[in-house]
Amino acid sequence: MIELRDITYVRLGTRDLEGATRYATQILxxxxxxxxxxxxxxxxDAREHTLCYFDGDPADHVAAFEVASRAELDAAAAELERIGHPVHAGTRAECEQRKVRDFIAFHDPTGNRxxxxxxxxxxxxxxxxTRDAGITGFSHIGLCTTDAARDEAFWTRVCNARVSDHIGEAPLLRIGKVHHTLALFPTDxxxxxxxxxxMASTDDIQRAYNFIRERNVPVVFGPGKHPTSSARFLYFEGPDGMVYEYSSGxxxxxxxAAWRNRQFEAAPRGFCEWGATPDIKEFKA
Ligand SMILES: [Fe+2]
Incomplete structure (x- = not known):
């Protein structure tokens, strides 16, 4: 079992590094x-970095998770190879770029790096x-899946993720105490x-809604409240079609031992108890 401690960073390719930098600083x-x-x-947050935009293919996405020791990293590499996921061992230069002591890379069953x-x-x-947005830290990602049951099995049996809830076929997975650190959304x-x-508070979500709309950034869902995690949320569009979310609570x-995962209806009710409707393809599936 690969014990993931936390999500660490996201790396996103872009052909417009300056534009993505402007967005990350001035909007996010x-x-x-x-x-x-x-x-x-x-x-x-307190980490050296949690997001990296690099000059490259906008479809090139990487999500990183922390493991506790070099022995666990080595064991993870051996286990992944054994079950048919080829592993790339990070080079010294790649480790320096990521500000980590060591890392390995592989693809999940959908092909996510x-x-x-x-x-x-x-x-x-x-x-x-760069502004008083109220951000308290990077917390989770939604990850595309081409087969939700297969990928749920990978993340929960090969790794230590646990299902907190399902929205339709989409599992919301925790690796620590937080309701979800990873959510798998069926798509193609x-x-x-x-x-x-x-974000620090629900007030920050409402402030963000006004801030973002004033700057003509498309809001794609919310403000709303997730019935699963009880988080208040706002989703809006970022560079290269990426969706960013602010949430609080x-x-x-x-x-x-006591938690039993629950089944929620697919969109819109499973996603929002306030009645907002998502304009996000993967939330409509
Ligand atoms: Fe989310």
Whole structure:
């Protein structure tokens, strides 16, 4: 069993690095950690970075998760190879780019590129965004799946993810106490489906709604409230068609043994108890 500790970062390719940087700083409210030639790294919390835009194919997405030790990283590599997922061992240069001591990369059954990292670097400085957005940190991703049952089995049997709830066929998966760190959305492609940042309060969600609409950024869902995690949310469009989410108030599951996952209806009711309707393809499936 591969024990994932937390989600660490997302890497997204773009043909317009300057445009993506403008968006990440001026709209999302992240802080530039580093610019290094073909990539820009962004902070959203105490970590050295949680998002990286690099010069490349906009369909090239990577999600990284932390494991606890080099021994666990080595064991994960051996297990993935054994069950038919070829593993790439990070080179020294690749580790330096990611600010981790070591990592491996592989593809999940849908073909999503996943990195397992060991000892990702913390910043040592307090995060302060470029505006008073209320961001408290990078929290979860939606990941595309071409076969939800198959991929749920991969993440829950090969890795330590547990199903917190389903919306239609989409499993919301936790790897710690937070209701979900990974959600798998059935669709016809691979890639990261949305990127979530947590906000300090519901007020920040409403402020963001006004801020984002004033700047003509398309809002694609919300403001609303998820009946699954109880988080209040806003989804809006980012560069290259990426969907970003702000949310606040996600519940934590303290009693692992007592939790029973629940089945919610697909969109719109399974996604929003306030009655908002998503304009997001994968949320309509
Ligand atoms: Fe989300």
């Amino acid at each position: 409210g992240l802080e530039v950690a580093e610019r290094s030639g073909q990539a820009v790294y962004f902070r959203s 996943i990195e397992l990292v060991w000892r990702p670097q913390m910043s040592g400085r307090r995060f302060h965004g 492609r691979k890639g990261i489906q949305h990127v979530n940042h947590q 996600v519940c934590e599951i303290d009693d692992e």
